[in-house]
Amino acid sequence: MQLTGAEIxxxxxxxxxxxHVFGYPGGSVLFIYDELFKQDQIKHVLVRHExxxxxxxxxxxxxxxxxxxxxxxxGPGVTNAVTGIATAYMDSVPMVVLTSQVPTAYIxxxxxxxxxxxxxxxxxxxxxxxxxxxRDLAATIKKAxxxxxxxxxxxxxxxxxxxxxxxxxxxxxPKTIAMRSYNPIVxxxxxxxxxxxxxxxDAKRPMIYTGGGVILSDAADKLTxxxxxxxxxxxxxxxxxxxxxxxxxxxxxxxxxxxTYEANMAMQHCDVLxxxxxxxxxxxxxxxGHFSEVPRKIVHVDIDPSxxxxxxxxxxxxxxxxxxxxxxxxxxxxxxxxxxxxxxxAAWWKDIEEWRGxxxxxxxxxxxxxxxxxxxKLYEVTGGDAFVASDVGQHQMWAAQYYKFDKPRRWIxxxxxxxxxxxxxxxMGARFANPKATVACITGEGSVQMNIQELSTCKxxxxxxxxxxxxxxxxxxxxxxxxxxxxxxxxxxxVDALPDFVKLAxxxxxVGMRIDKPADVEGAFKEAFVKHKNELVFMxxxxxxxxxVFPMIAAGRGLSEMILAEDL
Amino acid sequence: MRHIxxxxxxxxxxxxxxxxxxxSARGYNIESLTVAPTEDPSLSRMTVVSVGSDDIIEQITxxxxxxxxxxxxxxxxEAAHLERELMLVKVRATGKxxxxxxxxxxxxxxxxxxxxxxxxxxxxxxxxxxxDAFLGAIDTSLILExxxxxxxxIGRGDRILKV
Ligand SMILES: Cc1ncc(C[n+]2csc(CCOP(=O)(O)OP(=O)(O)O)c2C)c(N)n1
Numbered sequence: 001m002q003l004t005g006a007e008i009x010x011x012x013x014x015x016x017x018x019x020h021v022f023g024y025p026g027g028s029v030l031f032i033y034d035e036l037f038k039q040d041q042i043k044h045v046l047v048r049h050e051x052x053x054x055x056x057x058x059x060x061x062x063x064x065x066x067x068x069x070x071x072x073x074x075g076p077g078v079t080n081a082v083t084g085i086a087t088a089y090m091d092s093v094p095m096v097v098l099t100s101q102v103p104t105a106y107i108x109x110x111x112x113x114x115x116x117x118x119x120x121x122x123x124x125x126x127x128x129x130x131x132x133x134x135r136d137l138a139a140t141i142k143k144a145x146x147x148x149x150x151x152x153x154x155x156x157x158x159x160x161x162x163x164x165x166x167x168x169x170x171x172x173x174p175k176t177i178a179m180r181s182y183n184p185i186v187x188x189x190x191x192x193x194x195x196x197x198x199x200x201x202d203a204k205r206p207m208i209y210t211g212g213g214v215i216l217s218d219a220a221d222k223l224t225x226x227x228x229x230x231x232x233x234x235x236x237x238x239x240x241x242x243x244x245x246x247x248x249x250x251x252x253x254x255x256x257x258x259x260t261y262e263a264n265m266a267m268q269h270c271d272v273l274x275x276x277x278x279x280x281x282x283x284x285x286x287x288x289g290h291f292s293e294v295p296r297k298i299v300h301v302d303i304d305p306s307x308x309x310x311x312x313x314x315x316x317x318x319x320x321x322x323x324x325x326x327x328x329x330x331x332x333x334x335x336x337x338x339x340x341x342x343x344x345x346a347a348w349w350k351d352i353e354e355w356r357g358x359x360x361x362x363x364x365x366x367x368x369x370x371x372x373x374x375x376x377k378l379y380e381v382t383g384g385d386a387f388v389a390s391d392v393g394q395h396q397m398w399a400a401q402y403y404k405f406d407k408p409r410r411w412i413x414x415x416x417x418x419x420x421x422x423x424x425x426x427x428m429g430a431r432f433a434n435p436k437a438t439v440a441c442i443t444g445e446g447s448v449q450m451n452i453q454e455l456s457t458c459k460x461x462x463x464x465x466x467x468x469x470x471x472x473x474x475x476x477x478x479x480x481x482x483x484x485x486x487x488x489x490x491x492x493x494x495v496d497a498l499p500d501f502v503k504l505a506x507x508x509x510x511v512g513m514r515i516d517k518p519a520d521v522e523g524a525f526k527e528a529f530v531k532h533k534n535e536l537v538f539m540x541x542x543x544x545x546x547x548x549v550f551p552m553i554a555a556g557r558g559l560s561e562m563i564l565a566e567d568l
Numbered sequence: 569m570r571h572i573x574x575x576x577x578x579x580x581x582x583x584x585x586x587x588x589x590x591x592s593a594r595g596y597n598i599e600s601l602t603v604a605p606t607e608d609p610s611l612s613r614m615t616v617v618s619v620g621s622d623d624i625i626e627q628i629t630x631x632x633x634x635x636x637x638x639x640x641x642x643x644x645x646e647a648a649h650l651e652r653e654l655m656l657v658k659v660r661a662t663g664k665x666x667x668x669x670x671x672x673x674x675x676x677x678x679x680x681x682x683x684x685x686x687x688x689x690x691x692x693x694x695x696x697x698x699x700d701a702f703l704g705a706i707d708t709s710l711i712l713e714x715x716x717x718x719x720x721x722i723g724r725g726d727r728i729l730k731v
Pocket of ligand 1: 392393421445472474475478
């Protein structure tokens with residue numbers, strides 16, 4: 001059947017079982033919007049800024065096994081989307097971004113709303129395409145979905161000139177796709193896995209360190225099985241939280257710049273490290289030089305060979321899809337005659353319990369609301385089972401430290417790029433992907449204002465998100481660094497002239513609450529989550545303005561060089 | 569260390585900028601880069617000369633392999649290989665310099681491919697060192713223009729880079 005390019009786009013999305021598209025219309029994308037209008041299988045979510053469309057699509061992917069899709073117009077639509085695309089790219093989130101382009105004949109002529117989309121987005125996508133012939137359109141979209149979700153996932157962009165959306169050709173959606181230049185490795189090398197298993201069995205002070213790769217590859221169950229089987233301690237990165245139950249005793253909490261004392265100490269002092277779907281980045285191990293002062297054998301499992309031995313030399317690299325590799329490790333462990341060295345392990349756990357005994361996340365709740373307390377109460381009220389989207393700053397770290405995620409895909413934050421403004425649109429995406437779930441957005445008064453316009457989208461689609469704004473009146477994370485490293489000179493980190501968030505929420509048609517006293521925190525949560533269950537509630541918590549995030553490792557320092565709250 | 573990296577990639581528009589963009593974005597150095605289609609017009613072959621430690625070169629090859637348009641990557645300098653570069657030099661050739669220029673070109677097995685009353689264009693192929701040596705052997709003040717293609721390379725014997 002002959003279809004127009006615009007019809008083909010919609011048919012392809014239907015073939016891919018896409019239920020939601022997040023987007024914003026404009027001149028060059030009109031034919032596609034026209035086709036969206038004529039069907040009801042795909043629901044379009046109209047955001048209020050293209051950045052939000054991309055964050056929402058991104059969180060849609062992060063919070064489910066579906067693929068987020070967004071659609072924006074050429075020129076400013078694309079440039080607005082770039083921050084969202086880069087955010088997804090840094091965290092390897094699968095996503096398909098459809099952009100429209102000026103008509104083919106106008107490309108290169110500085111046409112109205114022309115931008116070199118492929119050029120601008122090249123460094124922040126897994127791959128991108130400019131469709132130059134309507135006959136290539138269906139296969140290109142197929143490739144985009146295939147590339148986005150296989151191998152190391154990532155955003156893939158398809159740029160479609162307006163004239164192509166109006167030309168006709170025969171529509172066939174390819175069933176499969178083969179690319180000679182793209183063949184990601186799935187199964188790990190069994191010889192390497194054998195070496196890894198031997199190292200694990202010989203370890204005296206073993207440690208498991210996991211990252212976002214576990215979440216992205218849906219390996220949580222397999223990881224949990226392996227960790228329980230070995231009885232080893234485990235720590236997870238900011239991106240990995242929820243891959244292993246956060247409430248389990250074997251879990252030492254998050255590691256890294258704001259990781260727990262026990263996690264960072266165990267990471268530094270272990271003799272065998274099993275790293276899974278993680279990449280030893282600067283916020284995780286601090287200085288690579290300091291890290292390698294302690295000799296240890298490292299096994300590194302990752303689907304991306306370029307993540308291996310990038311910052312830290314590893315001894316046993318295993319390239320493969322995490323769940324497949326974990327299966328093989330478990331199989332080989334079951335077949336092995338030797339068992340982990342119980343005596344050494346017991347001694348190691350004794351050290352760890354001593355570190356844990358420092359109770360590094362302790363804080364004092366005084367007259368002013370402590371932000372940590374708010375997160376702990378949120379955890380209680382939601383039974384630890386909410387989808388929690390976060391913005392970027394101190395509140396993000398407190399959320400990661402105090403909300404114990406037991407399940408994968410519940411914790412949604414911008415780890416790699418650290419994009420303020422991610423939280424609210426991400427909460428929207430999570431709610432669309434999980435229409436019955438409790439969705440909270442932990443944010444700061446700085447971050448939330450970077451995409452505050454989305455309160456309007458939330459109203460239109462009746463999204464009962466609970467916004468927990470930890471309002472300290474500062475760009476808190478910036479203020480903390482200025483306090484610690486710049487002699488208390490608070491250069492431009494005080495947020496003056498804040499809006500009345502209660503009135504603002506009400507103006508958008510939502511419920512607003514302001515909470516000033518520690519004693520009111522719990523009650524406020526009950527009101528928000530029970531009485532206003534079906535409404536969006538903006539909770540403006542006035543928190544202690546000078547609270548800091550601890551433990552902390554200064555940038556460039558080593559894992560065991562933590563500053564603890566008790567030191568100050 | 570200097571490495572010669574050979575890349576087979578899809579002959580798609582934009583593929584070149586993906587490779588060059590990768591080098592600049594990650595701060596890898598490029599000494600020279602050549603690219604042209606192969607006998608199979610759907611494939612291009614690129615040769616990149618880069619200088620870096622073994623760790624960096626390993627990252628470069630891994631990152632190149634990650635590009636979707638890249639089909640194969642080989643570090644030619646890991647084993648026996650040949651490298652050639654083509655250079656065209658336009659020199660002033662008058663008076664006694666005219667004779668001398670021809671003599672030096674002959675020694676380097678260069679060919680004079682354009683002649684005017686006052687100039688020569690000399691064509692020279694060889695590895696980078698040979699071309700540098702030629703430029704060193706003639707009087708620099710006589711050089712009017714030089715253009716070099718950058719290195720292209722191929723493995724010796726059974727080392728074959730093909731799909
Ligand atoms: C788009 C963007 N701009 C700037 C920054 C740098 N930055 C990181 S944290 C932070 C402060 C965030 O303030 P707020 O949202 O109020 O959260 P708090 O740290 O107070 O919890 C800033 C400015 C960033 N991460 N993202």
